[in-house]
Amino acid sequence: MKHIKLRILCIIWASVLMIFAVFVGVINLIVPSHFEKEAINALEYEMEYIDKVKESDGDSESMEDEEYYGTFLSGNIRFIDFYDEGYSVSDSLDKKTEVNSSEQNDEAEIRKQYSINDLKNGDIKTFQTDRGYYVLVKYYDAFTLDGTYQSTVMYINIQPLVNYMRSLNWLFAIIFVAVMAVMTLIGYKLGRTIEEDQETNRKFFQNSSHELKTPLMAIQGYAEGIQEGVVDIPSSAEIIIHESEKMTDMIDGMLSISKIDANQLTLNFTTSDLREILYDSLRCVEPIQQQKNITITPLFTEDPVWIHCDETQLSRVFVNVLMNGIRHCNSTVVITCTTEEKEAVVRVSDDGNGIAQEDLPHIFDRFYTGTNGSTGIGLALSREILNLHKGSIKAYNEVGAVFEIRLPISKN
CATH class of the missing domain: 1.10.287.130 (Signal transduction histidine kinase, dimerisation/phosphotransfer (DHp) domain)
Structure with missing residues (x-):
């Protein structure tokens, strides 16, 4: 399949862009609606509480159990008191008095949209202007100086909250660019x-x-x-x-x-003496050794070297490496088995011409064709089997070629 990188990148870009668009759409559409519902809940709670206060008729004992808890937006509620003539309290105040300018602007917007006679008591209204996003309700307030009822509008301007959430679009855009960059890098590597x-x-x-x-x-x-x-x-x-x-x-x-x-090779692990596996491997290559008149010298430690392994597969590794030494040596192959700290170390060296320097990095590639022909699949398979045993293999040159195999020593 051609152009896999480009296809993967296109899929990633489309997916991230779609997720970002959906997320921003949710933020910009659903969040304002959520704030509107919260504002309605706050106004309804406020009216219910005021009604309970009215019913108590100032009786402190009956109000003891009526604690004011409020809701998420209860602290944002503002009031506009109207006289019978329809003028608000702020109309009658002197300009020198401290009246919040934003509240005056809110009041002007609300009065521009509705007159006091347009509103029904307890009917919650919602409207938007260039300056605000208002949720309001009219009710009759009994808390006046002369004790008479007076029309009052309770409102919440949720526009600052909506603006704040929309201002986060820049942050989301930065996050989007960062995520896109990271996903592009991951997609390219994949x-x-x-x-x-x-x-x-x-x-x-x-x-x-x-x-x-x-x-x-x-x-x-x-x-x-x-x-x-x-x-x-x-x-x-x-x-x-x-x-x-x-x-x-x-x-x-x-x-x-x-x-x-395909992760389908089943290994039967047992605790075995590595020296015995090496002796079995030497017996396997003995016919070829005798046919080519090659001398193989084993130099093993006297003490057992216990490892946790699949004997059949590990013997396959040693046979492959020994056969490689027999093919490329002049007359002698030496195999040693020692221990270094927590590892068993097996070295197979020959007296041949060694491995060409340019071939060393690829000696374990499958069917690698170097200066001395194809390496086949034996060495590549050996490395894969050793990886399954948490071991390693490397090749380097001394007198001839040396293959060094390391395996973890069994704890038991």
């Missing part, structure tokens, strides 16, 4: 990782096809030679068997790699 994995898989299948084709061509060639009677049958059969075994090992390795990639 897309690049996917593209690299796909490229690795493409090369894996391409190289595995090439690697499998080589023994298949040999098998086919000798089989046709036997059919036509132009080759020696026993030697041809031996080559066919050898190439078949080589191909079987390669297929087993690819299947194991695939299982590891």
Whole structure:
């Protein structure tokens, strides 16, 4: 799939933008409605409390149980008292008296929208202007100097609260840009990782096809030679068997790699002496060793080296590394087993020409083709198996090539 990074980034941008739009929409649409409901609740609570005060008729004993709790916006309630002529209290005050200018502006806006006769007692109204967002109600106030009822408008201007919430849009925009930047970085890295994995898989299948084709061509060639009677049958059969075994090992390795990639490789862990696993591995490569007349020298510690491992899979690792040493040595391979602090250390060294410097970083890549040909899949599989054992493997040069394997020592 091409342009994966771009596709992932487009999905991320669209998703973040949609979430931001929904969030800001909620803030700018639902929050004002919420404040309006809170203002209505505050006015209703205030009217109920005033009615209870009226019913008590100044009786302090009957008001003892009537505590004033208020609501979220009760502290924002303002009052406009009207005379019978329709003028407000502020109209009759001298200009030198301290009257809050914002309250005067609110009163002017309310009187511009409604006359006192337009309002019904107890009927809550809501309206918006350029200066305010008002929730108001008219009721009759008994608390006058002469004891008569007088028209009073109770109101809350929720515009400052709405403006404050809308002012947070700048903060949300900054957060949006920051989130977009972080998600873009994550998406880019994710897309690049996917593209690299796909490229690795493409090369894996391409190289595995090439690697499998080589023994298949040999098998086919000798089989046709036997059919036509132009080759020696026993030697041809031996080559066919050898190439078949080589191909079987390669297929087993690819299947194991695939299982590891899919987290489907089951390991049967037991506590084992690492030296015994190494001796078993040496016995496995003994036929090839004798055939090539190679000397393998084991140098193991005298004390048991207990590790928690899957013996079969770990033996597979050591066989792969030993076979690599046998293929590239001149005459000698040395395998050592020691302990360093909490780790068991196995080193397999040969007296060959070593690993080319440019090949060292890629020696454990699958089917890496270096100066000495393809590395196949054995070393790559070995690294994956060791990772499952919380171990490690690295390669470097001394006299020849050295492969160093480290495994945690068992606590038991």
